[in-house]
Amino acid sequence: MSTTLITNISELFTSDAAAGIITDAAILFEGETIAWLGAATDAPAADTVLDAGGRAALPGWVDSHSHLVFAGDRSREFVARMAGQDYAAGGIAVTTAATTAASDYELTRLVMGRVAEALANGTTFIETKTGYGLSVEEEARHARIASTVVDRVTYLGAHLVPAGMDAQEYTDLVCGEMLTRVLPYVQFADVFCEQGAFNEAQSRQVLTAAREAGLGLRVHGNQLNPGPGTKLAVEFGAASVDHVNHIDASDITALAGSWKSWDAVTRTGTPGTVATCLPACDLSTRQPLAPGRELIDAGVQIALASNCNPGTSYTSSMAFCVSTAVLQMKLSIEEAVTAATYGGALALGVQDLVGSLEVGKRADLQLLNAPSIAHLAYRPGMNMSGPVFRAGALVAGSL
Numbered sequence: 001m002s003t004t005l006i007t008n009i010s011e012l013f014t015s016d017a018a019a020g021i022i023t024d025a026a027i028l029f030e031g032e033t034i035a036w037l038g039a040a041t042d043a044p045a046a047d048t049v050l051d052a053g054g055r056a057a058l059p060g061w062v063d064s065h066s067h068l069v070f071a072g073d074r075s076r077e078f079v080a081r082m083a084g085q086d087y088a089a090g091g092i093a094v095t096t097a098a099t100t101a102a103s104d105y106e107l108t109r110l111v112m113g114r115v116a117e118a119l120a121n122g123t124t125f126i127e128t129k130t131g132y133g134l135s136v137e138e139e140a141r142h143a144r145i146a147s148t149v150v151d152r153v154t155y156l157g158a159h160l161v162p163a164g165m166d167a168q169e170y171t172d173l174v175c176g177e178m179l180t181r182v183l184p185y186v187q188f189a190d191v192f193c194e195q196g197a198f199n200e201a202q203s204r205q206v207l208t209a210a211r212e213a214g215l216g217l218r219v220h221g222n223q224l225n226p227g228p229g230t231k232l233a234v235e236f237g238a239a240s241v242d243h244v245n246h247i248d249a250s251d252i253t254a255l256a257g258s259w260k261s262w263d264a265v266t267r268t269g270t271p272g273t274v275a276t277c278l279p280a281c282d283l284s285t286r287q288p289l290a291p292g293r294e295l296i297d298a299g300v301q302i303a304l305a306s307n308c309n310p311g312t313s314y315t316s317s318m319a320f321c322v323s324t325a326v327l328q329m330k331l332s333i334e335e336a337v338t339a340a341t342y343g344g345a346l347a348l349g350v351q352d353l354v355g356s357l358e359v360g361k362r363a364d365l366q367l368l369n370a371p372s373i374a375h376l377a378y379r380p381g382m383n384m385s386g387p388v389f390r391a392g393a394l395v396a397g398s399l
């Protein structure tokens with residue numbers, strides 16, 4: 001198998017608790033896999049040698065929360081929000097109408113464009129959700145289209161009760177025929193447990209049915225209000241609870257308890273429920289930022305994700321999420337980058353494949369047009385994205 005050495009890396013941030021940061025580094029790919037990494041002076045010979053030009057390198061971003069299957073535009077809703085209107089779950093219906101009207105070709109083209117945009121900005125592994133279909137046919141169509149483009153698909157039929165439908169009748173559909181139809185295309189199920197969306201009993205019903213169907217679980221919890229979402233996620237052993245803006249000390253304690261069988265240093269044991277913070281969404285909806293600092297200090301593993309969607313967070317920039325987490329959520333740059341790489345991988349259960357630079361893992365790596373990862377927050381808003389490698393192949397930029 002052919003080998004590629006990337007050398008002259010000023011700072012290699014591995015997202016690996018043991019290896020940390022290696023300065024004046026090099027990394028070797030063998031096919032799709034990382035075969036070696038260390039000091040450039042110790043680098044082995046390779047078929048191809050690429051000069052990183054003194055740039056910093058880090059794992060590709062792992063974006064564990066997005067809603068890319070949509071058509072239409074909600075900028076007017078955004079403008080109204082910036083003028084003082086509150087965000088409400090009802091906006092989802094606007095996107096559902098526009099998405100239902102889009103052909104398979106158009107929807108596939110839109111999702112592919114969004115994935116390509118994310119890739120060019122360093123995202124090499126991405127999850128996306130259904131949830132703008134809200135009927136059996138549409139949810140199945142969106143799941144099928146997503147499954148051809150992204151790395152992991154989450155079924156979010158329980159996003160909003162469609163207008164004119166009884167909430168219990170719709171929940172039964174989500175747990176019945178709709179679930180059966182999306183199953184071939186999805187790995188996870190999610191529920192928007194929130195006032196105006198699904199209440200605790202309905203959320204339990206969705207999570208129970210999804211678990212029985214063999215899916216991994218996630219919860220949109222405590223985005224807009226205090227409520228049962230986070231504790232439900234822990235109770236059901238969900239892989240993640242996402243948003244976590246309106247959580248209290250008892251929610252943090254419940255999340256921390258889920259990590260008691262996990263060793264954060266050796267990264268062994270049984271993972272708990274990842275708290276996924278979505279800072280771009282928090283800013284765009286003027287919600288309080290999720291308490292990332294408090295969660296980390298309590299021993300909870302967190303992820304940072306884009307939540308790219310047309311209603312609350314129309315960006316796939318993980319770099320923006322990282323800089324916001326550092327500047328406003330009081331994370332260190334290392335914590336924020338780890339959350340946007342290894343944390344996302346943990347939230348998707350793919351930490352043995354991606355999310356850190358370790359021998360044997362998939363060769364997903366991005367170079368920054370900067371000498372250190374600190375520049376991500378030190379120079380906020382500047383595009384730092386350099387060449388991007390996915391599974392050992394150069395997929396964006398050039399060297």
Ligand SMILES: N=CN[C@@H](CCC(=O)O)C(=O)O
Nearest residue numbers: 091092192220307309311312
């Ligand atoms: N909160 C629920 N779902 C999306 C927003 C959906 C929308 O408003 O279109 C979110 O994660 O923020």
Ligand SMILES: [Zn+2]
Nearest residue numbers: 065067220307
């Ligand atoms: Zn979401």
